[in-house]
Structures are given as C-alpha cells and as structure tokens.
Amino acid sequence: MEEYTKLETDFLNLLKEQSAYGEALALIQWDLRTKIPKKGVEQRSEVIGVLSQKLHHLSTSEQMKKIIDQLKNKTDNKIIQKAVEECEEEFERNRKIPEEEYKQFIMLRSKSESVWQEAREKDDFTLLQPYLEKLVEFNKKFADYWGYEKNRYDALLHMYEPGVTTEILDQVFPALRDSLSDLVKKVNQAKNKPNPDLLQHHFPKQKQEQFSLEILKRMGYDFDAGRLDETVHPFAISVNSSDVRVTTRYDEKDFRMAIFGTIHEGGHALYEQNISGDLAQTPLSSGTSMGIHESQSLFWENFISRSNGFWSNHYDLFKSIAPNEFQDVDFNDFYRSINEVKPSLIRIEADEMTYSLHIMIRYELEKALINDEIEVKDLPELWNQKMEDYLGIKPTSDKDGVLQDIHWSAGDFGYFPSYALGYMYAAQFYNAMKKEMDMDSIIRAGNFTEIKEWLTNNIHQYGKMKKPLQLLNDVTGESLNPEYLVDYLTEKYSEIYDL
C-alpha cells in the first residue's frame, strides 16, 4: 500500500472529483450518440453545460493552483509528479484566456456549427465565411495568449500533439506527400484493378454485428469492461478505466463500414482498456495524444485487418456468417477489393494510401491561415487546386471540397495533422514489432494475444506518462520517420496492383 502525504492525498482527492465529473460527461456523450430519445436532447445539453463548467472551475481553482505550487517537483511519486504537470498545463491554458473571450468563442463555435450544416446543404461557402474568419481570429489570439517559440501554429498543434512542431511537420510531410502522390499515380495507371462491386451485396445488420463482436473478442477487447453499440458517427469512449465502449454503424449495402469501423474503434478502445490501473482517476489515464491514439486504431484497421494474413485466417469465419452472395467470392479478389486505392473527394471515404494527402491539404491551409499568409475567402479555390495537385481530382462543389469537414467550423485548428501522424506512428510501431516478432506468421495464426501484449507493454500501459515523441523514441529507437509508412504502402500495393 502506497503511503501518501497529506498534500498528495488532497491532490488525489481533487483528481478523483474531477474524474467523477469527467465520467458523468463521458456517459452523457455516449448516451447522446447511441441511446437518447430525440426530445431528450435539448435539456441534456444544459446538463453538459453545468458539468463542463464545474470541471472547468475545478481545473482553474485557487485550490488547484495552491496544490500545484506546493507539490510540483516536491513529490517522490512519479505518477503524482506527472499529474501535477498535466494539471499545471491545463491550469495555465485555461487561465491565459480571458473568461469573457472564451465564452464568446464557445457561443460563436456553437452557432458556426449549425451554419456549417446550412452552408453544406446549400453548397454556399460564403454563408460560413464570416464565421470562419472570426474563428481564425480567435485561434490566432489564443495562440498568442498561450505563446510559442517559432511558429504561431505550434501553439495550436500543441493541444493535440504536444512536442510536435511545424518545423517537424515541414520536414516529414513534403517527403511523404511526394512519395504518396507518386504511388497514387502508379496505382491509377495499373491495369489489373480490383473490383469492389463484388463486396456490395446485402449483408444483414445482425450478421455484421455477430462478425464484429467476434473480431473484437479475438483482438482481446474485454467485454467485461466495455460494450458495442450502434451509432451514426462511430467512436470509442472511455467512460471510466474499466468501462471503455465501442460504437459502430451498420450499412447493409456495404459491410466494410461496420467491420473495419468496429476494428478501428476497437483499436482506440484497446489503448484505453490497457492503461495501467495505477493511473486511474488521474488525468494520466488517457491516450497520450490524438496522433498516438489514431496510430492504435489504424494499426488494427489497416496493418492487421486489411492484411492478407488476417483474411487468410478469418475468411472462413467471414463466409460462415456472410449471406449466400459472398460464398463464391474468390479469396484473392476479396482481399484485393478491400484494399482498393481510389482518389476520392471526401477524406472520410479515403483509403490508407490517399488519406494522408487529404490531411496535407488541410494542414497547409490552416497553417497559412493562422500565420496570415492566406485569407478565409480564398480557401475554396486553394483547396480545389491542392486536390488537383496531390490527388489528381478536383471537386466541382464546395460541399465536396472545403465544406466537407466540421473541424474548422467547430473552431478546431491544429487537429488535422494528428491523423497523418497516426499513420506514420503506426507504420513505425509496426516496423519495431517486426524486429521482435514474425508478424506475418502471427497474424496468419490469428495470435492477437501476443500483439495485444506488445502494444500494452510498449504503448498502452503508459497512458499520458510519456509524451508522444518520447514514446515513439522509446519504442522504436528513433524520431518520427515517414519512410516506414511509404515502405509499407509501397510493398503492400506493389503486390496488390502488380506495380
């Protein structure tokens, strides 16, 4: 039994109180997106307001400040020291923005999200433009309040991917972009293309659920500490450290949505389920960054479940559950079809090769906006031009272009790079694994326990005890390197497309 000082105990109790409000909010979010009857929504948002405000007050309270000042660098307990650092950072971040300004931002953001809906429906960017302009101004001001060393955009990036800077991204992204663009061109020119039509047979929801549940179980997802439910926009959520839920969406015309979506969210959930119990009820009991989180979902979704080895093991199971129409589909045709590469206008429909190119576009534009190098009004044209340059296709409407994502309308700038970072991290982790284990045989044998344990030991258990780039270095022995993603994609798709 750990011995704590009076001050440490006070601090842990404060964290427990915060964590209680956080847990209530998480459950409310889950319910809001899975179960709530529609008339209940309106009042529920007031509850979110009250609890969020309470949480905000706790994190910026004088009591918190006092404990931070007294404990920081004066505790022998490593977890407490790290938690103090997390709390200090949040305290500073929240305190630096004048309360009135933050309220205005929240109100603007909420209005802007509904204007975004309207702008999309009417395919009219000019409706959203004045809101985006104000949101960019707010983000610039916030970045200035928070401070940065070299680039104002770094202050925003820091919120989602602490330690990653514009300098780093500007080293890795262009190389990645050029390699991916080349690869995409080659694939486009390939003669023997897969035919995804053969996947699009009716597949009853219940059957898809049965397969999803089975795969989650095989991945090592603990159903005593989680559950699977249906939703519109799938997500995974940690309600508490022993209650991490997965959601998915069933499209009876295309099973890929649910199957790969469930595995993706399952990857997020495995991360949260396997954080060390020692960190429970502290702010450290959570994935260390958006990018590392995404690396875990993408690892399972792509590196595992879109691999030849995975399906060589699971194709019998799939057929035993799938309707008649799938029984005659040849294994090789199936495998190639679930890995079709096809430049698309829409980011969330993109395959693993083109996905990061969508991110580059957003990164380049938002960085330029925050640094006053471009104006909001020019976004549609710049967007379309970059689509043509990187992906070889050009949107004919803003609805399929600059208006497709909610992030900017929700005031989120600096978030997008995490997605591409997730791809690079995943490939780099995968390469490290390969040095220790014969990954192909393990995947072919469906021996996910070994993989899950490797991820737990090397990544999951640490929660926020390690910052993303430190974690990457500890696990792989080097800093961020986009080559692993390029190599992985080149090898995989050379075979599939006979390049």
Place this chain on the structure above:
Amino acid sequence: MEEYTKLETDFLNLLKEQSAYGEALALIQWDLRTKIPKKGVEQRSEVIGVLSQKLHHLSTSEQMKKIIDQLKNKTDNKIIQKAVEECEEEFERNRKIPEEEYKQFIMLRSKSESVWQEAREKDDFTLLQPYLEKLVEFNKKFADYWGYEKNRYDALLHMYEPGVTTEILDQVFPALRDSLSDLVKKVNQAKNKPNPDLLQHHFPKQKQEQFSLEILKRMGYDFDAGRLDETVHPFAISVNSSDVRVTTRYDEKDFRMAIFGTIHEGGHALYEQNISGDLAQTPLSSGTSMGIHESQSLFWENFISRSNGFWSNHYDLFKSIAPNEFQDVDFNDFYRSINEVKPSLIRIEADEMTYSLHIMIRYELEKALINDEIEVKDLPELWNQKMEDYLGIKPTSDKDGVLQDIHWSAGDFGYFPSYALGYMYAAQFYNAMKKEMDMDSIIRAGNFTEIKEWLTNNIHQYGKMKKPLQLLNDVTGESLNPEYLVDYLTEKYSEIYDL
C-alpha cells in the same frame, strides 16, 4: 414570455443546476441497471457519491436558505412559490440531521444491504438482526429530529406520502384487510379455478419485446421521449422531462413477467412524460408521491391490462405474435388464468387481491418497531403469525418470510404503505373515470387516448403542484376510501371465480 424578478431568476438558475446533477445521476442509475459492463461498476459508485454530495450541498447551502427566506410567500408566481416550499422542506429535512450522524447511517445502510444478501442466502435472520436494530434506532432518531404531531411513524411516512398519517392508515387498513381476507377465503374455496399452466409455454424474448413495444405505443407512451430496455429488476426512470425510460425483464418460460411488467412501468412513465412542461427543471417536475405513482402503474397493469375488455381487443394481436403453443388457448381460459388469485409467501409475486395483505403485515410491524412496541428480534415470529392470520399460509423459512424484502435493510421505514395506497388510489380514480366515461366500451375499443388524456388532465400534468390527498380529493371529490378497491375486486373476482 414570463417576466421574472432578479431573485426569481437566481432561484430558477439554482434549480436548473440542481436538476442538471439530478439528470446526470438518473442517467447513471439507468446505465448501471441496463448497460454498464461489470468491471465499470466499482468506479461508477464513486461518481454517484461525488454527484450526490454536490446535490446535497446545493440543497442545504446558505445560498439556498437565503433565496428561500427572501422568496417565500413573496412571489406572485405559483410555480415558484410551490418550488420554494419544496426546497424549504428539503432544506429543513437535510439540515435537521447532524451531518456525522447521516454519514454513519449511509455507511451502515450500505453494509446492511450486503449483510441482507448473506442472511438470505444462509436463511439466517440473526445475521441481519444487529444491523436492523441500529437502522431502527437511526430512523427513530431521524423521526424525532424531523418532528411529528401524534405518532413518531408519521414523520417517516411523510417522506413517501406527505399528508398521510398513521391515523388515516389505521382507519382504512383494518377495513381493507378484513374485506380482502374474506374475499381470499372465498376464492380459495371456489370450485372452478383457472389453470395458469396453459400460459407457461416458451415465448421467445424478441416476440415478447415486440408485443411490449406495441402495447406501450397504444398506451400513448411517447418513444420520442423514451425507450424500452432490458434489466434484472424492472423500473421506469425520468432522466429528464422529455426522456422517461422504461425497462423490463423477459422470462421466456412465462411471458407475464415482461408483458404486465412493461405495462406497469409504462404507467409510471406516462405519469412522468405528461407532467406540464412549465414545471421542467424544478423539483415539481416529478410524481407527487410514491403512492400516487404506484396508482398510475397499477391502474394500467390491473384495471386496464388484466381486464376482460383489454384482452377482447388485444387477444388477436397477442396470438399473432405468440408461438404456436398459444394458438389453441381459449380466450376465457386465458383471461381467467392471467387473473389467478393464489396466496403466496412472496410479496412481489402476489396478485392484485392478496398484494395489499402483504403490505398490512409490513406496515403493522414497522409502525410497532418505530414506536417501541415490538423488538427486532421478534420480527420473524410475528411475521409468520400475521401471514397465517391474513393469508392463511405460513413461511417455513425466513428467506421466504421476513428476509424477502430489501427495504428495511436499506434503512427504509415508512415506504411500504405507499404500495397499498397505490391500489386504493387507483380504484378510487377508476371509479371517478367511470362517472365520466363508459370505461368498459372504451377499453374494449382500445381507445387509450381518451384514458391517457383524462389522466393527464386530472393527475399527471400537476406533478408535485398538488399533494397526494389534495389531488385525490380534487379528482374524486372525496377523501381516501378503501371501498372502491374492495368493490372492484369483489365484482371482478366474483365473475372470474363464480363466487
């Protein structure tokens, strides 16, 4: 648009904050009993602790006291005046018990509930006895803190059924008890008894759910403001005024559990769904008492859904959903079987005729305990004797006797009478309805809209704006009268049992 004074606005905002914590707690309760994975439970109870404490602090805060003192009898707004009275009562109730004493009570209660489980398993009352003794002492002390006019037990009764006193119960209960005992004796001697075996065919869960959903819909339950889920111990819960959820339990060997259970909980839910929106986010937006609430569930479960008219309309629907084994069951046999009267040892398995007799036993015993007329150690024997006197059967083990209910182990004394009051209220309301509408034809026609509207207009809309006995008087034009229940049961069962 209503104009509020500054003080009124402050008060309403305080109520909204309370209501937000209440809503979060309600959702947590619902989740805990329907969806939560088992490992998530432990941490969830800490969340309940934090939020309950916060709610308790708000209701007993100096801020609350100040607003109450400034607003009481000084507002023109009737809703605000009533809400102030509710808040004052809660403030007084919570403030009168010394904080330390209440904490000890909560801890004892929680320990006692698990000892109760053990005592039941081992069929050993002596394990529970010392805990019950302490819980009775606490309740006596609390009653003394709260104060009462004539009988100490009244102070406890007041929490569940404000306005109802021992004096009133001692007028109505003995008469009811004697009439019911006589009726039960007659039924026991009847020759032509129904045969419930014919109901006990396998009935798949999904089919039961389908029937339950259809009946809820016909009752007028609003699925845009609620949902139906599965649980172990069924309940209805108002998460907010537009999100009132029903739960049920499916026994594939006996459909009665789910069907009548769903309708029962649906009756509770209709009450909460139809409280006036003007009362939302105030403590008035809730059923006015346990007994009135129970009257609504029992009204739908017994007076409607165990009636001949109901099944004459719904038997075709039932058969269209029920498995083959039910297809040859004669309507009359079916109707008589779902209304079998049979004295049972277990309260929650009791039929509508014997149920109230179970309550009398508990009422007489707990009233005597609180007034120092009997001792805890004598409960088992007294219980068994009363069972024999009123129901003509005697438990052979305490597990099927005094140990069957959780209420006393949970420290709840004064709660039981609400159940019997619910039966009496329901019969009295039913009689009032009959004066205005031809109930039999309406039920036979399945025209529940008219019934639901009557209940909304006369009962539901008022929430806590009227106290139970005032409501009863306003709706029926007289005070509590057990004759209506006796008459209803006599008429119904004379026909069924050919008495």
